[in-house]
Amino acid sequence: MRRTGRRGRRAWVGGAMAMVFCAALACSGCIESAKSDSVPAALDLPTVPWEGGPSYWNSFAKAKAGGWADPSFFPIVAWYDSVSSPEEAAFDKSLGINTYIGMPETLDSSLLDDAGMFWIGGKLNDSFTSNTRSWVGYFLDDEVDGRYSPAEGRDHLAALRKEMPKGLFGFANFTSMILENDMSPTDAQKYVNGFTDVISVDKYWYTIPQCSLTPYRNPFLVPIAQAECRTASSYGRTIDALRQRDAVDGKLQPVWAFVENMAGINDPEAFKTYITPEQLEGAVMNSIIHEARGILYFNQSLAGPCQSANVFRSAETTRSFCGNPQVAAVKAVDTIVHQLAPVINTQSFVWNFGPGLDTMLKAEGGYAYVFAMTSAGSAPGSRDFQLPSQIAGRQIEVVNESRSLSADSLGRFTDSFDRESAFHIYKVKISP
Known part of the structure; x- marks a missing residue:
């Protein structure tokens, strides 16, 4: 039985369902x-x-x-x-x-x-x-x-x-x-x-x-x-x-x-x-x-x-x-x-940046890129990040936001997300 809101191929309407996948x-x-x-x-x-x-x-x-x-x-x-x-x-x-x-x-x-x-x-x-x-x-x-x-x-x-x-x-x-x-x-x-x-x-x-x-x-x-x-x-x-x-x-x-x-x-x-x-x-x-x-x-x-x-x-x-x-x-x-x-379009790396975060880690051209949002069920607000030890850079560009952040000597930095749909993309040199 078709559900309310489903669209047939000719009707041009949508609907579908999802859930969490194993990591x-x-x-x-x-x-x-x-x-x-x-x-x-x-x-x-x-x-x-x-x-x-x-x-x-x-x-x-x-x-x-x-x-x-x-x-x-x-x-x-x-x-x-x-x-x-x-x-x-x-x-x-x-x-x-x-x-x-x-x-x-x-x-x-x-x-x-x-x-x-x-x-x-x-x-x-x-x-x-x-x-x-x-x-x-x-x-x-x-x-x-x-x-x-x-x-x-x-x-x-x-x-x-x-x-x-x-x-x-x-x-x-x-x-x-x-x-x-x-x-x-x-x-x-x-x-x-x-x-x-x-x-x-x-x-x-x-x-x-x-x-x-x-x-x-x-x-x-x-x-x-x-x-x-x-x-x-x-x-x-x-x-x-x-x-x-x-x-x-x-x-x-x-x-x-x-x-x-x-x-x-x-x-x-x-x-x-x-x-x-x-x-x-x-x-x-x-x-x-x-x-x-x-x-x-x-x-x-x-x-x-x-x-x-x-x-x-x-x-x-x-x-x-x-x-x-x-x-x-x-x-x-x-x-x-x-x-x-x-x-x-590069293959992602597995890394846990910290609690309350939903992230993707990439590396290209000598830089690491961190795509970040808040995780499901967590409230917007401040988040603490921990960079992998392989990333030695400490100056972090927030892509397309005209601002930058600094990580401490252990690779830690903090940023804020003002709503559940907010995202930030961070660019940092892999080598110092």
Whole structure:
């Protein structure tokens, strides 16, 4: 039975579920971490298991030819957008969008080729050929687990996979059912590991009605308390849970994160709220801290007072559009992601910086980078950090904030987070 707020493939609406995944270090014994030249030797610490970073895309001829293996490339996807002119493509690109899923059949692929944008989907018309540079991936289907029985859904995906043109990677999005205890682990694992090269789950924590239900139902692999349901941390734990499912077969694939740019609900009676600009930025960053390899924006607002079938296009064409603050937040956080893509695209290190923190540690170009937010269930405020002993630098740049901090002789420093969705990125020299 489909749940309130679910969207079919054609309805363009969202919903999905998440929970906490076992720590990355716990999986390091069951998965051999992929090696990459981009992994620095400067930090003698355990590494977080990954699928290989940018080098993963070398296995797919079209993605490789399109530059997806470049460490400076990070996929940011508009879900069901439309492009009918170079100006529209340029506007989306100015927001940090570089990829589309879902387009009208009238789309001329040369628009995407000329704009340096990419398409994940089927052959829309005769302009799409094996030589279309922008056509890098194949969209298998959306929320199959919510529309079929497990056996029927697997047969459906297997048939679609057989139709996939050579050279493309296969992508599918699922509901949160594959991350819940209501579905058998065997069925969920077969969905996740049987058909795709890239995978996502949609769960719009800030705007779905589920977080407000009384009584609150909690069917997650690792529980999320109701008090922390509408927080950025829930988006990161969706990634964790999907990683847990994905790890079962001993191979990893890129996991992408869905974030609503307005709301993820299409039922007017179930509508609660829109995501705020600060929450949007926090949801994206927490997903990346939890090793998301791509971001997808649910680009429709189908309930509440600020509706649009294409939020990005409404922002382009209407100066007074009520969703403009959220679209500005998309641009702001995407700018940071693209700026730091060569860092984000390296393999992360395992390190506990201190209590009440949710962090990701990277090293690139002689610097360590610490991406930090407050952990789930902890109040905003001051946090104490402990740098690994391998990091000898003591002057810390707070990236994009025009300020710096100093660590003491033991590598300790303190900073503050004014809300649960706040994040800071610290840059410090590894050598003194």
